Amino acid sequence: MTPARLNRIIAWSLLVFLVAPALIAIPVSLTSQNYLSLPWDGLSLQYYREVFTSPDWMSSFFQSSLIGLTSAALATVMGTLAAVGLWRMSSRWGEVLRGFLLLPLVIPPIIAAMAFYRLYVPLRLIDTYTGLILAHAVLAAPLVLITVGASLAGFDRRLEQASRNLGASASQTLWRVILPSIRPGVISGAVFAFIASWDEIVVTLFLSKFSVYTLPRRMWNGIRENTDPAVAAAAVVLLGVTFAAFLIWALLQRRARRARTPT
Amino acid sequence: MSTVAASGGLTLRGLVKRYGAVQAVAGIDLEIRRGEFLTLLGPSGSGKTTLLMMIAGFQDATEGDILLDGQPITGTPAEKRNFGMVFQGYALFPHMTVADNIGYSLSVRGRPKAEIAGRVAEMLELVQLTGKERRLPSELSGGQQQRVALARALAFSPPVLLLDEPLGALDRKLRVEVQEQLKDLHRRVGTTFIYVTHDQDEALSMSDRVVIMRDGRIEQVGSPEELYTRPRTEFAASFLGKSNFLQRDGRRWSIRPERIDLVAQGLGRVSGRVLSLNYFGPVLKYQIETAEHGPLEVDVDAWRGGPALQPGAQVGLDWKDDAAVPLDE
Numbered sequence: 001m002t003p004a005r006l007n008r009i010i011a012w013s014l015l016v017f018l019v020a021p022a023l024i025a026i027p028v029s030l031t032s033q034n035y036l037s038l039p040w041d042g043l044s045l046q047y048y049r050e051v052f053t054s055p056d057w058m059s060s061f062f063q064s065s066l067i068g069l070t071s072a073a074l075a076t077v078m079g080t081l082a083a084v085g086l087w088r089m090s091s092r093w094g095e096v097l098r099g100f101l102l103l104p105l106v107i108p109p110i111i112a113a114m115a116f117y118r119l120y121v122p123l124r125l126i127d128t129y130t131g132l133i134l135a136h137a138v139l140a141a142p143l144v145l146i147t148v149g150a151s152l153a154g155f156d157r158r159l160e161q162a163s164r165n166l167g168a169s170a171s172q173t174l175w176r177v178i179l180p181s182i183r184p185g186v187i188s189g190a191v192f193a194f195i196a197s198w199d200e201i202v203v204t205l206f207l208s209k210f211s212v213y214t215l216p217r218r219m220w221n222g223i224r225e226n227t228d229p230a231v232a233a234a235a236v237v238l239l240g241v242t243f244a245a246f247l248i249w250a251l252l253q254r255r256a257r258r259a260r261t262p263t
Numbered sequence: 264m265s266t267v268a269a270s271g272g273l274t275l276r277g278l279v280k281r282y283g284a285v286q287a288v289a290g291i292d293l294e295i296r297r298g299e300f301l302t303l304l305g306p307s308g309s310g311k312t313t314l315l316m317m318i319a320g321f322q323d324a325t326e327g328d329i330l331l332d333g334q335p336i337t338g339t340p341a342e343k344r345n346f347g348m349v350f351q352g353y354a355l356f357p358h359m360t361v362a363d364n365i366g367y368s369l370s371v372r373g374r375p376k377a378e379i380a381g382r383v384a385e386m387l388e389l390v391q392l393t394g395k396e397r398r399l400p401s402e403l404s405g406g407q408q409q410r411v412a413l414a415r416a417l418a419f420s421p422p423v424l425l426l427d428e429p430l431g432a433l434d435r436k437l438r439v440e441v442q443e444q445l446k447d448l449h450r451r452v453g454t455t456f457i458y459v460t461h462d463q464d465e466a467l468s469m470s471d472r473v474v475i476m477r478d479g480r481i482e483q484v485g486s487p488e489e490l491y492t493r494p495r496t497e498f499a500a501s502f503l504g505k506s507n508f509l510q511r512d513g514r515r516w517s518i519r520p521e522r523i524d525l526v527a528q529g530l531g532r533v534s535g536r537v538l539s540l541n542y543f544g545p546v547l548k549y550q551i552e553t554a555e556h557g558p559l560e561v562d563v564d565a566w567r568g569g570p571a572l573q574p575g576a577q578v579g580l581d582w583k584d585d586a587a588v589p590l591d592e
Binding site: 156158159161162163164165166167168169172176177180181 | 319320321340341342343344345346347348350351352354355356357358367368371372415416419
């Protein structure tokens with residue numbers, strides 16, 4: 001066996017190992033039985049019908065979308081501004097500050113969840129959209145900081161100098177020169193921030209009770225309380241949206257790379 | 264096109280830039296006249312670019328003052344100084360068309376669209392790029408990009424234009440052509456040009472005055488002719504053109520290779536033996552070993568200098584009194 005062939009086999013095995021557990025939801029969601037099982041006895045779309053017609057599932061779907069989009073927007077603004085600010089500082093303190101700002105990525109979600117809980121009880125933010133959106137935005141902002149920071153590392157500082165030299169204020173420079181140049185990083189960050197909120201469960205479990213009920217939260221409850229295959233159908237929808245977000249990201253990256261290549 | 268600008272005289276007073284223990288600029292005093300073409304010439308690390316960045320407002324002065332027409336601007340941020348600048352590598356905005364690049368300075372000042380369009384057309388004509396307004400910078404050649412950078416920097420009629428090695432990215436033949444264009448442009452717009460380069464040919468051919476810099480200090484200031492014919496230091500003499508150095512009467516002297524004449528053996532001031540010769544088209548360059556001054560370089564006009572001398576030939580070397588220039592210690 002040639003090394004190249006061996007490489008390919010290992011790569012594919014790894015991929016299957018990583019992705020297969022997630023994809024198992026697809027056959028399970030098609031089962032015709034009324035408990036979680038592989039569809040040996042026939043295929044059925046009944047659980048998709050159930051998910052898409054159930055007011056509970058649909059409500060969770062819209063709640064997750066709302067929280068995901070809003071917290072992603074918030075995280076993108078915060079992360080981008082932080083990244084640009086740190087890029088401007090370019091000193092040792094900037095690096096210290098960057099490390100500090102990346103902490104939400106390092107802290108275990110369960111610790112973050114408890115911290116948010118302690119903070120939110122006196123603020124009366126438990127079980128509110130505002131609370132969950134803020135928490136998800138805080139958790140996702142470092143992702144944006146990383147992607148935008150990477151874009152800025154490749155940004156020619158002389159473009160900023162040129163803009164200032166031509167009389168543009170700091171905010172004009174940001175909007176008209178810096179942001180258009182780092183747009184791929186901003187969009188990547190926004191997509192990652194949305195995905196992070198979209199499938200977040202640990203913090204959500206702590207911060208929501210009755211009125212906020214996201215898609216992962218409902219799946220969690222569905223699996224604990226019964227073995228309704230509708231959970232598998234919902235999981236496929238969840239995966240599908242994540243995959244779509246990722247696909248958009250990949251396409252935009254490719255277009256950005258093409259635009260950078262001189263004709 | 265506007266005629267000679269009403270302002271643009273700069274005064275640099277005791278300018279110092281320190282990075283920790285390193286002095287990039289070590290005390291510069293300089294009067295830059297309104298409308299002149301001044302070149303900062305020096306090897307890399309001489310502080311010329313740092314000095315330009317301080318004038319532009321991108322670097323703060325550790326000490327000293329910068330005055331524009333007598334008014335201190337040392338603390339004025341770059342965006343309020345109204346100085347045009349052509350960057351090394353041009354720094355054109357890659358996502359904007361040529362027209363948007365050139366109109367940028369007016370657009371951020373909130374000028375009406377019609378005015379911007381008119382000015383952009385005028386600038387495109389000035390740099391002979393009419394018809395290219397919708398192109399992106401990446402669709403232009405290096406020389407065209409350089410002209411867009413110039414048009415962009417001049418569009419808001421700045422009193423001072425700063426140029427940071429603007430010809431560095433162009434090939435040799437194009438560079439000579441662009442030097443002509445720059446000189447012509449300078450004459451037409453009347454703006455003060457401050458030009459940074461390490462290329463002595465650019466400095467000599469374009470400037471009204473050249474500032475030779477070394478280790479963050481000014482080595483010598485003068486017109487190209489003054490600097491070439493009367494260098495005051497060994498560094499100035501060897502950085503701008505070539506020079507031989509003689510030790511006589513207890514001091515150092517500089518003498519340019521083309522100021523030495525070859526005469527018959529036994530005649531002239533000193534005698535020597537030809538070590539080597541190289542043919543350069545218009546000139547023949549000889550290396551001649553002399554007892555008194557070691558090896559000397561001598562340039563001889565290839566057409567008027569008579570038949571070439573072969574290595575080993577004995578010759579006399581002569582020069583006029585004013586050919587040897589005394590140097591400062």
